[in-house]
Amino acid sequence: MKTVMNSTRVLGGLCLLLCSAACGGRPAGWDTAYDPKMKEQKDVVAGDPTGDLQVRGLTGSVALLDPNRNEVMMLTSPERFALANTRLPVGQDVLQFKTSVDRDKLFVLSRGVKERFTEGDEAPQLRIFDGGTKPRQLSQFELQDPYNELEVDPFGEWLVVRGSEGLVSNPNELVLVKVPHGGTGEKPFLKTKTLDSSGGKPTSLRFTSQLAIPGNTARRLLIVEREHDLAVIDLNDLDAPEITVGMPMLPGGDLARPVDVSFHDAIPDEVNPLLAVRLDGYSNVMLLSVNQSTSADHAFSLDANEVDVGGAPSQLDFVQTRADGGLRLAALVPGKQEAKLIDPASGALQTVSLGAPFSQIRRITGEVSDGPGQDIALLYGDTTHTIAFWRLGATTGTPYRSIDLYQLGINVAQVLDIPTSASQQFADRKILSGASTGMGQQFYVLDLADRKSFPLDALKNLTLNLSPTGTQLWAFSDNDGFAQLTFDQLRPASLYAQASIAFVHDIATLQGSDERSAIALHILPSQSHSSVAATLYDGLEPSTAQTKFFANIELMGIH
Amino acid sequence: MTSFKKTSTVALLTALAGVALSGSAHAATDGVDGDADSAALGNHQKHVRVDLGARTQFIKSSGFDPFSEKDALTQVSLAASGVFWTQDAASLAAVIGFDYGETSARARSDQADLSLARFILAPELRYHLLRVLVLTAKVGPTLTRESAQLSGGGFGSDLMKTSWKFGVDATAGAAVELWGYAKGTTHRPRLWATAEGGYGWTAPMKLNLEPADGTTAPQRLVAPTLDDLSISGPLFRVTVALSYW
Numbered sequence: 022m023k024t025v026m027n028s029t030r031v032l033g034g035l036c037l038l039l040c041s042a043a044c045g046g047r048p049a050g051w052d053t054a055y056d057p058k059m060k061e062q063k064d065v066v067a068g069d070p071t072g073d074l075q076v077r078g079l080t081g082s083v084a085l086l087d088p089n090r091n092e093v094m095m096l097t098s099p100e101r102f103a104l105a106n107t108r109l110p111v112g113q114d115v116l117q118f119k120t121s122v123d124r125d126k127l128f129v130l131s132r133g134v135k136e137r138f139t140e141g142d143e144a145p146q147l148r149i150f151d152g153g154t155k156p157r158q159l160s161q162f163e164l165q166d167p168y169n170e171l172e173v174d175p176f177g178e179w180l181v182v183r184g185s186e187g188l189v190s191n192p193n194e195l196v197l198v199k200v201p202h203g204g205t206g207e208k209p210f211l212k213t214k215t216l217d218s219s220g221g222k223p224t225s226l227r228f229t230s231q232l233a234i235p236g237n238t239a240r241r242l243l244i245v246e247r248e249h250d251l252a253v254i255d256l257n258d259l260d261a262p263e264i265t266v267g268m269p270m271l272p273g274g275d276l277a278r279p280v281d282v283s284f285h286d287a288i289p290d291e292v293n294p295l296l297a298v299r300l301d302g303y304s305n306v307m308l309l310s311v312n313q314s315t316s317a318d319h320a321f322s323l324d325a326n327e328v329d330v331g332g333a334p335s336q337l338d339f340v341q342t343r344a345d346g347g348l349r350l351a352a353l354v355p356g357k358q359e360a361k362l363i364d365p366a367s368g369a370l371q372t373v374s375l376g377a378p379f380s381q382i383r384r385i386t387g388e389v390s391d392g393p394g395q396d397i398a399l400l401y402g403d404t405t406h407t408i409a410f411w412r413l414g415a416t417t418g419t420p421y422r423s424i425d426l427y428q429l430g431i432n433v434a435q436v437l438d439i440p441t442s443a444s445q446q447f448a449d450r451k452i453l454s455g456a457s458t459g460m461g462q463q464f465y466v467l468d469l470a471d472r473k474s475f476p477l478d479a480l481k482n483l484t485l486n487l488s489p490t491g492t493q494l495w496a497f498s499d500n501d502g503f504a505q506l507t508f509d510q511l512r513p514a515s516l517y518a519q520a521s522i523a524f525v526h527d528i529a530t531l532q533g534s535d536e537r538s539a540i541a542l543h544i545l546p547s548q549s550h551s552s553v554a555a556t557l558y559d560g561l562e563p564s565t566a567q568t569k570f571f572a573n574i575e576l577m578g579i580h
Numbered sequence: 581m582t583s584f585k586k587t588s589t590v591a592l593l594t595a596l597a598g599v600a601l602s603g604s605a606h607a608a609t610d611g612v613d614g615d616a617d618s619a620a621l622g623n624h625q626k627h628v629r630v631d632l633g634a635r636t637q638f639i640k641s642s643g644f645d646p647f648s649e650k651d652a653l654t655q656v657s658l659a660a661s662g663v664f665w666t667q668d669a670a671s672l673a674a675v676i677g678f679d680y681g682e683t684s685a686r687a688r689s690d691q692a693d694l695s696l697a698r699f700i701l702a703p704e705l706r707y708h709l710l711r712v713l714v715l716t717a718k719v720g721p722t723l724t725r726e727s728a729q730l731s732g733g734g735f736g737s738d739l740m741k742t743s744w745k746f747g748v749d750a751t752a753g754a755a756v757e758l759w760g761y762a763k764g765t766t767h768r769p770r771l772w773a774t775a776e777g778g779y780g781w782t783a784p785m786k787l788n789l790e791p792a793d794g795t796t797a798p799q800r801l802v803a804p805t806l807d808d809l810s811i812s813g814p815l816f817r818v819t820v821a822l823s824y825w
Contacts, residue, residue: 053688056689568800572803
């Protein structure tokens with residue numbers, strides 16, 4: 022009997038041991054449903070093809086936020102009709118999800134744990150990712166406080182993080198981050214800069230290109246527009262104090278508010294670098310000349326001048342009226358259907374009648390390969406279905422003959438540039454989009470070289486996404502149809518998917534430049550949550566009959 | 581099904597523990613047959629036995645994770661055995677067994693289901709330490725039908741994969757006669773409790789799921805690549821059994 026008892030006790034103990042072993046579980050990722058995170062309304066930019074979905078099209082990948090797992094899914098295509106998902110951590114509670122202008126990098130700003138009671142609680146972070154065919158994290162910065170704004174330098178060198186969300190925050194605190202670049206060997210770094218303030222807080226930031234500073238090395242400036250002044254930061258010397266420029270007083274006694282800043286580099290023997298400030302609802306524009314330094318603290322000084330253009334301008338831009346100079350500040354005054362050309366050296370004004378209430382100006386000189394040397398500008402506006410080519414060289418003498426008007430079927434609200442980082446082939450094309458005046462929907466492809474505009478009819482109000490190659494675009498809506506438009510022959514190809522489309526983009530594969538994949542992304546309802554699917558097409562010659570449908574992408578890479 | 585499995589497992593463990601701690605169950609059966617020959621094994625050893633119980637296996641395979649929140653799978657276990665050779669306290673029985681179990685879990689936004697049906701055919705070596713206590717050891721091939729299903733995805737079709745996989749179970753344990761006439765020649769049934777532990781290995785199954793038949797799945801659908809499902813790991817089984825000869 023003693024043997025029986027001993028044996029059964031051993032078996033009972035073994036069972037208990039095995040039961041305790043069964044308590045092991047699976048990775049927590051399986052218990053986390055996928056739900057897409059939508060952008061806050063203030064972060065939805067008009068014309069952004071991603072709409073309110075936290076997705077970004079990059080050069081070699083499509084980045085889709087997986088917010089419940091604090092990861093980004095980097096969808097790549099190793100070869101045609103193949104899809105891979107690289108999961109990379111992004112930090113908790115993502116606030117900003119942006120790309121570089123060239124779409125080769127992804128920037129993610131996260132809040133972390135709001136109330137950090139333990140050392141292990143995650144801090145706010147900024148992470149930078151390579152958006153190529155082999156996605157990886159390039160840099161990670163831990164921030165002292167959570168910030169909710171991320172400004173991206175259009176020249177790809179800097180990021181500015183701002184807009185602290187702490188209990189008490191200083192809106193004039195800027196975190197400047199040097200973006201890593203592969204070839205330069207320069208290490209990324211972060212520098213916090215607190216601006217002096219007389220009560221105002223930043224509203225907008227503007228990065229200049231390299232400016233030839235008199236008596237010093239060329240350098241870039243960061244112009245911080247605040248409620249009633251500008252703060253100009255020397256990006257080559259972040260330890261130097263910023264230069265604050267006060268705004269003029271309005272007739273009512275209030276200080277003017279800056280709403281936009283334009284810049285132009287120096288022209289030898291003519292002008293120093295210039296900044297032009299447009300003021301909210303005010304007919305005066307402010308011209309700032311970047312001059313030689315007058316103090317040991319700064320590498321430059323600023324001298325201000327005001328010019329009245331006779332009405333509140335809608336946009337300012339510098340234009341050259343000769344190949345070697347003749348710089349003027351163009352101010353569009355749509356209320357008078359006029360442009361004013363200001364000579365920055367003398368302040369002299371010349372009025373040019375435009376014939377339509379153009380509110381926007383875009384220099385297209387660089388895009389016209391056989392340009393005459395002086396600037397050519399495209400004029401457009403969202404209250405007119407007319408566009409104009411404005412040849413600045415002829416303007417000074419014969420202003421009326423210098424403007425060529427063209428009628429379109431749409432009021433142009435947006436002009437999309439063709440990406441040129443991969444190819445200059447179609448640099449002389451622009452995409453014009455806006456509200457149609459007729460029953461149907463249209464967008465236009467503008468050939469700047471031949472001054473031709475090609476209307477493209479669309480059945481629906483489509484979202485346009487330009488390929489990073491600059492050779493084609495994708496037009497899609499939220500149903501299951503979309504179109505590819507190649508710029509060489511302006512040949513649209515209608516395509517279909519087998520689920521509703523959230524985003525369309527084409528990416529490079531690992532097989533070289535001759536092979537690309539197009540991804541139509543689907544966010545599908547699944548048992549009270551969502552699921553991610555994608556249809557893959559040939560990125561160059563897509564066909565609805567040659568696709569692959571990848572289901573349950575949110576499960577890929579969960580371990 | 582899940583609650584049934586849990587309940588039956590607990591009940592069986594409780595019964596076995598009761599035997600272990602009290603040691604009185606067999607004493608009660610001694611009084612049934614006054615002419616008991618305590619030295620003769622007789623039908624205590626040579627009999628046909630039917631088992632019903634639960635089999636729990638611990639599975640660390642990452643391919644199992646979508647289907648279960650725990651690293652364990654409990655199955656209903658049925659077995660029939662017949663002793664065909666005896667020598668003193670040792671005997672050999674042929675065992676045919678069947679285990680069935682299901683597990684379900686949320687796989688992120690989807691529902692993941694897995695069902696397993698396993699057949700085993702094996703010789704079992706038995707050694708009577710006492711007339712009412714038998715040590716057992718068994719090694720035998722298994723054939724398992726594994727059926728995985730992923731529901732949801734929002735594209736109008738479930739994803740499935742069903743496959744038959746060979747494997748091996750190797751276990752050792754003990755059986756205790758809870759109730760029965762002490763006399764080895766009686767033809768009355770006997771009640772047993774068994775427990776065994778060991779290791780079960782089943783060939784891995786590639787989870788290359790495909791749309792369920794008859795559904796309108798998108799053309800040229802590619803299901804997500806999940807890790808291979810390997811139903812392998814330590815196992816234990818507890819049963820109650822009736823023997824008869």
